[in-house]
Amino acid sequence: MIFPDRFKGRRAVVTGGASGIGLGAATRLAAEGAAVAIWDVSQPSIDQARGRIGGNAFGLRVDVTRWPEVERAAAETAAKLGGIDVLVASAGITGPNTTLWEYPTDKWEQVMAVNINGVFHCDRAVVPYMLQGGYGRIVNIASIAGKEGNPNASAYSTSKAAVIGLTKSLGKELAKQNITVNC
Numbered sequence: 001m002i003f004p005d006r007f008k009g010r011r012a013v014v015t016g017g018a019s020g021i022g023l024g025a026a027t028r029l030a031a032e033g034a035a036v037a038i039w040d041v042s043q044p045s046i047d048q049a050r051g052r053i054g055g056n057a058f059g060l061r062v063d064v065t066r067w068p069e070v071e072r073a074a075a076e077t078a079a080k081l082g083g084i085d086v087l088v089a090s091a092g093i094t095g096p097n098t099t100l101w102e103y104p105t106d107k108w109e110q111v112m113a114v115n116i117n118g119v120f121h122c123d124r125a126v127v128p129y130m131l132q133g134g135y136g137r138i139v140n141i142a143s144i145a146g147k148e149g150n151p152n153a154s155a156y157s158t159s160k161a162a163v164i165g166l167t168k169s170l171g172k173e174l175a176k177q178n179i180t181v182n183c
Helices: 019-033 045-052 067-081 106-134 154-173
Strands: 010-015 033-041 057-060 086-089 136-140 180-181
Touching: 010 019, 010 057, 010 067, 010 106, 019 033, 019 086, 033 045, 033 067, 045 057, 057 067, 067 106, 086 106, 106 136, 106 154, 106 180, 136 154, 154 180
Parallel strands: 010 033, 010 086, 033 057, 086 136, 136 180
Antiparallel strands: none
């Protein structure tokens, strides 16, 4: 069920917003009244997603593994929307499906860069805007793999366990600030 005014007046950022869970979240937020900034690494995918999302959506090409790009995108988004109230940190990759002892080290580092460093960068960039506005909702996308561990997915499982830990820490840091953090 869609509640057309649930997010009326709210300003949301959705990372990985051009596909998958991110696209679903961005579409729902827009349908329920939010102005939505899609942050994604692929400009053609952003352009295509904006057409599907409609409403008050715009997109920025952002590589969440690069702090300067995330910092710039947060400032640009806050300036365009007048602040940031919601973050759905959905950008993520699975990496290769192989045993740990055969896992390519460069692919391990790539999964960590996107799945945990990217979440850290995005949370770090938007929290000051939420503190300034006195309100915030952060959803960091994790996975049951972060709790249970999946065979042949050691990097993914490890990165999602880190997202769970980061989320719990940040949630406790912001508990008295009217900003909730969940995963």
